[in-house]
Amino acid sequence: MKLKLRKLENSIVFLLKLLLYALLFWSFYGMYAIKNWQLLNISRTSGVVIATYFTMSYMFSNIYGRYDIGKRKSKPIMHSLILTMIFTDVLSMLMLSVMNTNERKNHTFELEQPALLLLVFVVQFLIIFIFAYGGNKLYFTLFDPEDCIIITSSQRSLNEVIKGIRKYKLQYKVTKVADYRDINLKEYINQRDTVFIYDVPIKERTAIVEYCYQNMKNVFFNPDMHDVIETNSKHIILDDVSMLGNISKGLTLEQKIVKRISDIVISVLALIVTSPILLVATIAIKIEDGGSIIFKQNRATRGGKIFSVYKLRTMKEDVENYSVVENDDRVTKVGSFLRKYRIDEIPQFVNVLKGDMSVVGPRPEMLANIFNYTSVLPEFEYRLRVKAGITGYAQIAGKYNTSPKDKLILDLMYIEEYSLWLNIKLLFQTALVILKKDSTEGFKKEEELVFEEYVPATEDNNEQ
Numbered sequence: 001m002k003l004k005l006r007k008l009e010n011s012i013v014f015l016l017k018l019l020l021y022a023l024l025f026w027s028f029y030g031m032y033a034i035k036n037w038q039l040l041n042i043s044r045t046s047g048v049v050i051a052t053y054f055t056m057s058y059m060f061s062n063i064y065g066r067y068d069i070g071k072r073k074s075k076p077i078m079h080s081l082i083l084t085m086i087f088t089d090v091l092s093m094l095m096l097s098v099m100n101t102n103e104r105k106n107h108t109f110e111l112e113q114p115a116l117l118l119l120v121f122v123v124q125f126l127i128i129f130i131f132a133y134g135g136n137k138l139y140f141t142l143f144d145p146e147d148c149i150i151i152t153s154s155q156r157s158l159n160e161v162i163k164g165i166r167k168y169k170l171q172y173k174v175t176k177v178a179d180y181r182d183i184n185l186k187e188y189i190n191q192r193d194t195v196f197i198y199d200v201p202i203k204e205r206t207a208i209v210e211y212c213y214q215n216m217k218n219v220f221f222n223p224d225m226h227d228v229i230e231t232n233s234k235h236i237i238l239d240d241v242s243m244l245g246n247i248s249k250g251l252t253l254e255q256k257i258v259k260r261i262s263d264i265v266i267s268v269l270a271l272i273v274t275s276p277i278l279l280v281a282t283i284a285i286k287i288e289d290g291g292s293i294i295f296k297q298n299r300a301t302r303g304g305k306i307f308s309v310y311k312l313r314t315m316k317e318d319v320e321n322y323s324v325v326e327n328d329d330r331v332t333k334v335g336s337f338l339r340k341y342r343i344d345e346i347p348q349f350v351n352v353l354k355g356d357m358s359v360v361g362p363r364p365e366m367l368a369n370i371f372n373y374t375s376v377l378p379e380f381e382y383r384l385r386v387k388a389g390i391t392g393y394a395q396i397a398g399k400y401n402t403s404p405k406d407k408l409i410l411d412l413m414y415i416e417e418y419s420l421w422l423n424i425k426l427l428f429q430t431a432l433v434i435l436k437k438d439s440t441e442g443f444k445k446e447e448e449l450v451f452e453e454y455v456p457a458t459e460d461n462n463e464q
Contacts, residue, residue, distance in 0.1 A: 006181040019069050020131045028089050031116060045099040052095040052377045053088060060084040063428045069135040079435045085124050093117055129177045145173035151180050157199035179206050185275035189217060197221035223409055225379050258420060266359050274346050281312055281343055284334045291317045299364035301388040307356040309364055311348035314339050326381040341434055348390050360412035360423045361389025373404040382410045391430045
């Protein structure tokens with residue numbers, strides 16, 4: 001029965017999406033139509049408001065994510081939909097207010113029933129809650145987790161990848177772990193739905209991916225440097241020969257000018273808006289231990305240039321300086337709160353105004369970390385091709401304790417994919433970081449993740 005339902009998976013999800021978005025639209029449009037009769041007729045006002053609503057909904061869905069039950073957990077889906085609806089509703093209400101500024105309705109601009117908008121938010125929150133949690137509940141009742149195999153090269157690599165997979169137990173069920181050199185690898189793959197490949201040499205990984213493609217198996221693998229280059233290459237044809245071309249010229253003059261202007265404008269606005277928060281944080285830091293408010297530390301930015309990064313102090317004074325670990329007793333009570341909501345990073349907008357940093361870019365690492373990471377990953381220095389940033393791919397998708405290689409890949413993706421739209425998208429997505437509980441999670445002092453079934457392949461041992 002469940003096997004038959006699996007064939008209807010896309011149709012079931014599509015119908016749920018259709019119903020959800022219809023209810024969200026009507027909860028806004030229908031409630032505002034009660035006192036705006038023109039919305040129920042074919043009119044310029046109804047046309048403009050509907051167009052605004054669907055345009056904004058589509059744009060912010062691309063930024064924050066869609067209703068993808070079965071792929072993400074319920075809470076992240078809720079966060080994505082709520083942020084999308086807030087921006088969509090506010091902008092649609094503003095457009096309705098503009099359209100109602102006329103001789104028949106309002107002679108001067110007035111916000112159209114702002115109190116009603118709060119009620120709309122409440123109704124939409126309940127709808128999103130029901131569909132996020134109820135949708136995932138229905139999905140995982142109908143569909144079993146995918147039967148998965150992890151193909152890797154060492155116990156250490158296995159520990160790294162299985163951390164992420166274990167957080168999605170309803171989506172993926174790991175029933176096999178194999179060394180990429182195992183002679184029975186193809187047999188293991190044939191018996192499963194999904195293949196995870198992690199830390200496998202490129203030549204062997206390519207062969208495994210091609211075999212999965214031939215046999216219609218879902219396959220996931222961690223990218224390397226050449227994958228970043230290939231992903232961001234353009235298809236070109238020389239006469240009748242297909243080629244992939246990657247033009248590495250960095251940002252154009254026009255992009256640099258636009259980026260700098262936007263950095264200045266955003267930083268000034270951010271410092272003005274957050275000034276009350278900074279004032280309260282300053283008082284709280286002083287009350288707790290009477291120490292200094294601003295913490296300065298040397299970091300590296302574009303071209304390896306050293307600068308002093310500004311942060312609100314979150315640690316006790318005169319303590320050894322190294323990356324934060326789990327349950328770190330150097331962090332103060334006030335500092336723990338500031339770090340959780342990223343308030344400690346607000347002073348970095350001053351660094352942006354000085355030109356040392358950009359609003360969006362790779363996170364400026366501690367100098368000791370750069371030395372350590374580069375000694376293992378020479379490619380890590382490629383992050384220094386652009387200015388360090390307050391927010392970016394690695395800060396949004398990753399966590400404080402994300403591995404250096406994964407940080408590198410995320411930052412290189414940003415550098416290679418750079419565009420004004422990507423900057424705007426990442427700025428809006430920064431709101432999701434505050435909602436992630438584990439975004440400021442420290443490095444674990446001891447990582448104890450052992451998969452007992454794993455046995456590396458050797459000449460004398462080719463099976464688990």
